[in-house]
Amino acid sequence: MASKFNPLRYDLPPNTRACLFQDPKQLSSPPKTPIQDPKLIINGGSTLSGHVSISGSKNSALPILAATLCCSGSSNLKNVPCLSDTRTMASILESLGAQLMTFNGEIVVNTDGLLSVEPDSAEIRKLRGGFFVLGPLLARFGEATVGLPGGCDIGTRPIDLYIHGLQALGATVELRDGKVQAHVSNGKGLTGASFGLDCPSVGATETLMMAACLAEGNTVISNAAQEPEIIDLAGFLTNCGAAVEGAGTDTLYISGRRRLYGSEYSIMPDRIEAGTYMLAAAITRSHISMSPVIYSNLTSLLDKLSRAGCKILHLSDDTLELSAVPGATGDNLQGFSIKTRPFPGFPTDLQPLTMALLSTCKGISVIEETVFENRMSHELQKFGAKIQVCGSTALVFGKGNASPLCGSQVIATDLRGGMSLVLAGLAAEGCTEISGISHVDRGYESLEMKLQGLGANVTRMTSSSGPSQNFGISFASL
């Protein structure tokens, strides 16, 4: 049940809902055909070719959707990927009383006239990004009650830095009944402060940045995350009237504003999706191109792939071509070692997918996962991959493409681990059946359609309806 709404700083006219928002095609409308237990069937072993379009970034879209709660008026967001995570985020905003609608593939969000500061806990539990509403709600309305977040089961994923940071800004924060209850009791709102993060948490940086934009006075966040998604969020907030400096460095300087105003913003391309398709081309020893890609967001992966023997060409400012086609002397890809690190280090989100590739390369590779403590529990070994995991380190004994992986029946248990199984299935000889594909749908727009467009033999099966080619519905068609 939503908490009693008692805004401290809610100085907006209630119920200012433009007729624009009366459109019945709300984002959270249930899909027309219920999709249960979807599976992917992959007949692997063939090469990919052609061009793939990269969607907007999930991990930018989620905090930016949360940031619309900081703004009066409407925000018009472009290039929001159509994913189960963004649909869940839309439903979280609607559970607060926000008005959302889509047209021409864009999402318009209006958070004037909110009815609650307690989003639907069941929806919050479905993803990590839902928890990001805590900072904006608290900053704009002086109180918020938010259930504990979900997201991929890849470690303990505490929220202590969010809580300590909001306390530094003057909030009283308690954990009660599995929910974080926060309020500001000074009658004015959050107050700017200096706060150092123990580790550069992306979500905590985003949450505190959004909160500080509406706090009174100046805030300095040190040891901040430097991921490109922080820069994207800062770009949106700045468009809305916020004063944020230092995004992309380890120190953020924010000068609080009394109000922010909704604006138009285009979400940047998804660097993790782009990296995934590069790895898909590499593992299948193929030649593909993709756009739009921001090269500087992917330097650590591009360096490793070049050193492994992939040929990478920048066809234009935002179009990349990758070739891993074996030469006359046979298979060309050499294994390499990686250690995951916060940006600009090797991204943890690409670690499981890189592990799949390395299992097909020459030599022994070492993978060290330093960001999350449990990001290696997937079923790559079932494809015949030779991997020894010890804690957060894995030794991958590359088979080389001459001795390919074999198709298998496997279960996806998280987003990127699940996608690593898809990559293995594309490279493997024979048929692969991957269940638990809803985990993968959290982060990959039109997955099988994009793979089919590259020539992969991939079909989605649902227990209720048999083969389905039409999952990649767009926001515009909802």
Ligand SMILES: CC(=O)N[C@H]1[C@@H](OP(=O)(O)OP(=O)(O)OC[C@H]2O[C@@H](n3ccc(=O)[nH]c3=O)[C@H](O)[C@@H]2O)O[C@H](CO)[C@@H](O)[C@@H]1O
């Ligand atoms: C929705 C979203 O954007 N998800 C991304 C975000 O997750 P998320 O924001 O959850 O990841 P964090 O950067 O917060 O986590 C990094 C590390 O910080 C630790 N930590 C975090 C918060 C806290 O209060 N205390 C604490 O100790 C975590 O346990 C982890 O070891 O960044 C991760 C790291 O790039 C990515 O893998 C996720 O895809």
Ligand SMILES: C=C(OP(=O)(O)O)C(=O)O
């Ligand atoms: C871990 C991820 O997402 P989340 O933080 O939502 O679990 C991811 O995108 O790889």
